[in-house]
Amino acid sequence: MEDESNPWPSFVDTFSTVLCIFIFLMLVFALNNMIIMYDNSIKVYKANIENKTKSTAQNSGANDNSNDNEIVNKEVNTQDVSDGMTTMSGKEVGVYDIADGQKIDITSTKNELVITYHGRLRSFSEEDTHKIEAWLEDKINSNLLIEMVIPQADISFSDSLRLGYERGIILMKEIKKIYPDVVIDM
Structure with a gap:
């Protein structure tokens, strides 16, 4: 009777291996989605910075023409019928939906x-x-x-x-x- 085998340890090993692989794959998928979202936010942020630096480079020097997308530093009052007077500051003035070359x-x-x-x-x-x-x-x-x-x-x-x-x-x-x-x- 020394040849009796206990199936429990092999079952536990197989189950724990499958469970570890499943947890590892879920971790990889979750991190991949987080990295993609992070990269997309960086791309949009870099594109906004590049557009602003290009517009300031065009307006610097002897060129005194105003740009279509300049930032307004003063407060702008808007009239709202239901809320009365509201104020907005630091908003971009210009065309929002179509940028250059788009x-x-x-x-x-x-x-x-x-x-x-x-x-x-x-x-x-x-x-x-x-x-x-x-x-x-x-x-x-x-x-x-x-x-x-x-x-x-x-x-x-x-x-x-x-x-x-x-x-x-x-x-x-x-x-x-x-x-x-x-x-x-x-």
């Missing part, structure tokens, strides 16, 4: 509509919405397929997937506002 080009053929994003824009202007609406007029009864292609030269793969998905959802919402009965595959 635009959307829309080209259409009979069977496809190609939207090319330049920059980080995600929304559509009224002119772009009218172009999409004009292209959709004769395709109301057909199924639409949305394919998003994001070049990965400047951003990581996970960022490109997220950006493509966000742009596809925004495009789908714009189409559904115009024609709610259209079937869209993405």
Whole structure:
């Protein structure tokens, strides 16, 4: 009877190994998401700093022209009907939705509509919405397929997937506002 074996120690070893691997993988996924969020916030912060330094470099020296995006240091009073007077300070004055070099080009053929994003824009202007609406007029009864292609030269793969998905959802919402009965595959 010396050959009797106890299955308990091998079961405990297997269970603890599987549990450790599971905990390790969950830790890797959680840290990866945190690192991606941290990197994205750094990219946006660096882009804002670079834009501000470029605008101050353009305004320095003998050039006395005012920039479209200058920071207002004085307090600005705004009139609100329900709250009375409110004050705001340190806000940027200028165009908010379209920055330099950031635009959307829309080209259409009979069977496809190609939207090319330049920059980080995600929304559509009224002119772009009218172009999409004009292209959709004769395709109301057909199924639409949305394919998003994001070049990965400047951003990581996970960022490109997220950006493509966000742009596809925004495009789908714009189409559904115009024609709610259209079937869209993405």
